[in-house]
Amino acid sequence: MQTEFSKGINIIKDLCVQFNTIHIDPLERKWIAISLMIVGLFVGIITIDALFHGINPPSKVETIDSASLHLSQEFAEDNLGVQVDDKGAVIIRMVAGRYSFFPKHVDVPAETPLTFRWVSMDVLHGVHIPMTNMSTMIVPGYVAEISTTFPKPGEYPLLCNEYCGLGHNHMWSNISVIAKEDWHAPVKSHVKGEQQ
């Protein structure tokens, strides 16, 4: 083990010696330093944003059986749409399927942290609300969770942005972002089979 280690060290030493023998023009050295600084700046900003400000793309790695969403607790029909959980967080559960997003329309509050949970019931889809960062791939077999806040009230289109079949262009719907003070948490509807 020790010899392996020292062998490795020797290879690195040898590389350093060899590296010093190559000719690099002083001007080029300067340019390489500038390039390293540019790259370092970008990497630094992204890393700090990711680690300290929590700016990350949707990456929850949560699996689900897309073939039996209707039998699942969470994505059964009566559980879809906007809900406010015990802690007051606004969660929107949506199902993507050829060629629409379900429920067809939801109202969400502006200036409020929202958590979207997207699943597909068939093939690969993607969803984007143009000019916002509400964007994620919806891969069958996985739950795509994304948190965002909409600063401005208005009607926004939800567009499928991944090829999902010949009717792909027809896959879109709308979402209403309502001023915070005008928005009320929806009362959970009971549309299960049984009579109330």
Place this chain on the structure above:
Amino acid sequence: MNDAAEKKLALSHFWVAFAAFILACFMGEYQVLERSGFIPALESAPVYFASVSTHGVLMAFVLTTFFIMGFGYMVAAASLKQPVWNKPLAWIGFWVALVGVVLAAIPLLTGKASVLYTFYPPIVAHAAFYIGATLLVVGSWVWCVIMLMTFNQWKKANPGQTVPLAMFATAANAMLWLWASAGVALEVLFQLVPFSLGWISTIDPGLARTLFAWTLHPIVYFWLIPAYTAFYVFVPKQAGGYLFSDEMARIAFIVLAVFALPIGFHHLYMDPEQAQGWKLLHGIGTFVVALPTLVTGFTVIASLEIAGRLRGGKGLFGWILSLPWDNTMVLAVILSLLMLIFGGFGGIVNASYAMNAMIHNTAWVPGHFHLIFGGTTIIMYFAIAYYLWPILAGKPLFSKPMALTQLWLWFIGMVILTTPWHILGLLGQPRRISSVVYNNLLTLAWKPYELAMIFGGLVLLGSACLFIYNLVKTQLNPVSEDFAETIEFAEQYHAPASMPDYLNSLGLWNKVIAVLMAISFGFPILQFFFMKTFGSSAWGY
């Protein structure tokens, strides 16, 4: 040395490449027209998606693979001044790849494989499409083996000597492609082919996307390396100067080959099946791979400046005007670098986590890769073709003014096509739609840009036709006995005293790649076998 056999080999590959190219150009123009909705009679989603799938396969897989193979054979013979190893095997590789293309083309053109060139399981195409694509890749593996064998053969015969830069870059590309293609090969062999034949009933799209992402980034460097090779080994000589630094060129090629591989997850930033730590790691690697491009920019521009000053250019920028703008290689490199600057800017947006969310899968993305692949890379393929065709065919080029016009038109067309395409992305237009049917005011803002794109596509199509016409006319020229041009490689400004071994062989770098790939893809692939996943059944389209 008699290299007639290599010339025939290279020319055959080039003709397949450019035949695919011109066919795909017509499809491209049809697609911008159809998508705009200006001609209602054209509207047809099945035809559109069959066309997009074919256009992507022809441009990204057929044009590139055949061009790179042909270019490699020519570079090996000319730079090493020795015959290419095992030419019968090279012809077998050619035919295997060509049969693969034909096999894939049948389902593509009949609408049985409208899954786009990035596959998208659980939507499934006819098995012939995947098998054909596999044969194309197998043909390219034959090329990789031949390139690496030729490289080693020369090194054995010339111990202690420096491998010519052109061959070093080509061998590095062969190593890169063997590593890069392994990802998609695993996806096709273990997932897509058995799935399309009905041998397995479900597929995990998360695993499939991860394996495809393995290939999806390095493949663009596989395409780009011949263009960079021309930057370094042809351009300085054609401009009338010297290569600024041979060592830095080698370092650039090594960093490209090593760091292009472990960074594919920037294609999966918005995917739920990979965790954020892995995405961040690949994101950082993505910025590292910008370094060799920055170094290349410096070396190429420095080489051009040497040439400009030798030609009597004075002042800070005067040397630019004194460059031979009427040389196809020099004009192409200037236009290529211009497109690289804008395309590189767009690439930084894509690579950045938060900004990527705004443009992911919007029209911005095809705008970006048409600029950097169709622009920066393909314009150098044109320049290489103009340079090599007379040498390969033994006849002078049919028309140089036509070639220069063609290069300008390609640049202008690409600017007119891709600028509005980027803007459409910022305005929220998704990519991969065959028509705009959203009942939303937002779409009104898209119309003028779509009109501009049709015009840009027309200019590009005209340019492509001029290119093919020029090559065909050159080929049909009578053979002239006194025409004896050969490939001239650039000489170095500072000839290196000695070349360190790690800049002259690939063994060490192969090991470095193995370690980096194990780190960056080991867990992300293994996780699918350790967690409870749910496969998807097959879907048509």
